[in-house]
Amino acid sequence: MGHYYDIDDILIEEELVSVVFQKAANGVGILDPGAETSTVEQGSKVELPFWLAHELHLRQAVSVNVPACFDQKTRKEIQADAACVDLRNRCAYFYELGCKIAPLVGDKTIGALLLYAFKSRYKDVLIKAHTAAFSLAPKFMTLLTNEETNLYEAAQSSMAAFKRWRMGGARFQRAAVLGKKRRPDD
Amino acid sequence: MYGREARQLVKELSSGENGQLKAFNSDMVDQVTKACSVHHLELQSLIRKIQEEGLDTQTTRNADHFGALIHHLALIRNKRCLMAYVYNRADSIRNLRWKVGNVLPQEIKGKLSHPEQEYFKNHDTALNLYMSALDLDLTVDFVPPKDPYIQVRVIDDIGEVFLSDKKTNLVCHSIHFLKRNDAEQYISQGLMEELMG
Numbered sequence: 001m002g003h004y005y006d007i008d009d010i011l012i013e014e015e016l017v018s019v020v021f022q023k024a025a026n027g028v029g030i031l032d033p034g035a036e037t038s039t040v041e042q043g044s045k046v047e048l049p050f051w052l053a054h055e056l057h058l059r060q061a062v063s064v065n066v067p068a069c070f071d072q073k074t075r076k077e078i079q080a081d082a083a084c085v086d087l088r089n090r091c092a093y094f095y096e097l098g099c100k101i102a103p104l105v106g107d108k109t110i111g112a113l114l115l116y117a118f119k120s121r122y123k124d125v126l127i128k129a130h131t132a133a134f135s136l137a138p139k140f141m142t143l144l145t146n147e148e149t150n151l152y153e154a155a156q157s158s159m160a161a162f163k164r165w166r167m168g169g170a171r172f173q174r175a176a177v178l179g180k181k182r183r184p185d186d
Numbered sequence: 187m188y189g190r191e192a193r194q195l196v197k198e199l200s201s202g203e204n205g206q207l208k209a210f211n212s213d214m215v216d217q218v219t220k221a222c223s224v225h226h227l228e229l230q231s232l233i234r235k236i237q238e239e240g241l242d243t244q245t246t247r248n249a250d251h252f253g254a255l256i257h258h259l260a261l262i263r264n265k266r267c268l269m270a271y272v273y274n275r276a277d278s279i280r281n282l283r284w285k286v287g288n289v290l291p292q293e294i295k296g297k298l299s300h301p302e303q304e305y306f307k308n309h310d311t312a313l314n315l316y317m318s319a320l321d322l323d324l325t326v327d328f329v330p331p332k333d334p335y336i337q338v339r340v341i342d343d344i345g346e347v348f349l350s351d352k353k354t355n356l357v358c359h360s361i362h363f364l365k366r367n368d369a370e371q372y373i374s375q376g377l378m379e380e381l382m383g
Contacts, residue, residue, distance in 0.1 A: 004266065005273045011193075014189075023249065024249035026232060028256045031187070031256070039249060049188075052256065056252075
């Protein structure tokens with residue numbers, strides 16, 4: 001459970017998951033684009049954000065399906081060459097969502113999949129963060145999930161800090177809040 | 187979909203470059219609070235419907251109950267997003283006092299809402315009170331000093347100022363040998379840069 005105010009935690013819970021309503025619900029027709037009345041019927045298949053699906057699942061109002069990003073095709077690709085799979089496109093919070101969704105869908109294999117994917121991709125992220133030139137980075141960055149991007153940036157900034165410590169250099173810096181270039185036009 | 191506007195707000199926080207504030211999005215905040223009122227009304231009308239049917243609102247688990255539940259959850263979700271928006275901005279605003287000093291540059295000031303500007307002032311007052319009680323300036327020497335004096339180049343017209351030991355005219359592009367403490371605030375505001383020997 002993330003921190004209440006945590007931005008990433010809030011955004012993870014915005015990921016859509018597909019659910020099947022086990023109970024009907026009145027006055028929420030907007031949730032089901034196919035509904036003709038304002039009622040979502042029992043048995044309708046609807047895409048809900050995780051925060052809603054999770055709470056409704058706890059009250060046995062819906063059953064949650066395994067999201068598409070954990071399907072067989074993705075699994076095969078990860079097994080073939082994990083580092084080249086475009087996980088960002090499938091789900092920007094692949095790992096975190098996996099951790100949150102696994103207990104809901106009762107799929108024991110998701111944990112192993114996440115671990116395998118992370119182990120094989122982490123090495124690559126770390127090596128690239130230390131060696132890749134800045135011009136090369138953007139192409140490779142588009143494959144990374146947000147968790148991996150954070151790791152990548154952490155690795156890069158610690159490398160930069162290490163270099164600064166060894167070579168010496170300006171110790172004072174302008175506050176990051178001001179942005180890179182400031183041209184006051186008043 | 188419920189919570190769409192609230193999601194936009196939180197997205198805005200995460201898209202800013204490391205710790206940079208964006209203008210306070212009062213439009214979006216209004217939209218979210220409006221959505222909250224709508225959810226509240228829907229919730230009330232569904233509960234009333236249950237009561238009119240003569241059912242117990244605590245134990246009934248019919249379609250109305252689940253409809254009300256969904257509106258309730260959406261309300262709570264919107265609240266969380268609003269709170270996160272304000273909280274994380276307040277965090278950055280407190281940081282501003284430490285990084286930029288007690289006077290905000292105009293372009294940052296314009297991005298704060300009125301209560302936020304008030305908050306900044308109050309934080310400034312509290313910090314000043316504490317520092318005068320301690321008789322110690324906590325905002326200097328964030329980087330451990332090697333030498334009490336450093337060489338700097340002025341990169342913006344600052345004009346004539348009183349520094350701790352003398353009156354100095356800081357013209358653009360001039361180079362000075364200043365006390366670290368004096369230079370520190372100008373560097374963090376981006377008006378000077380440190381020259382490395």
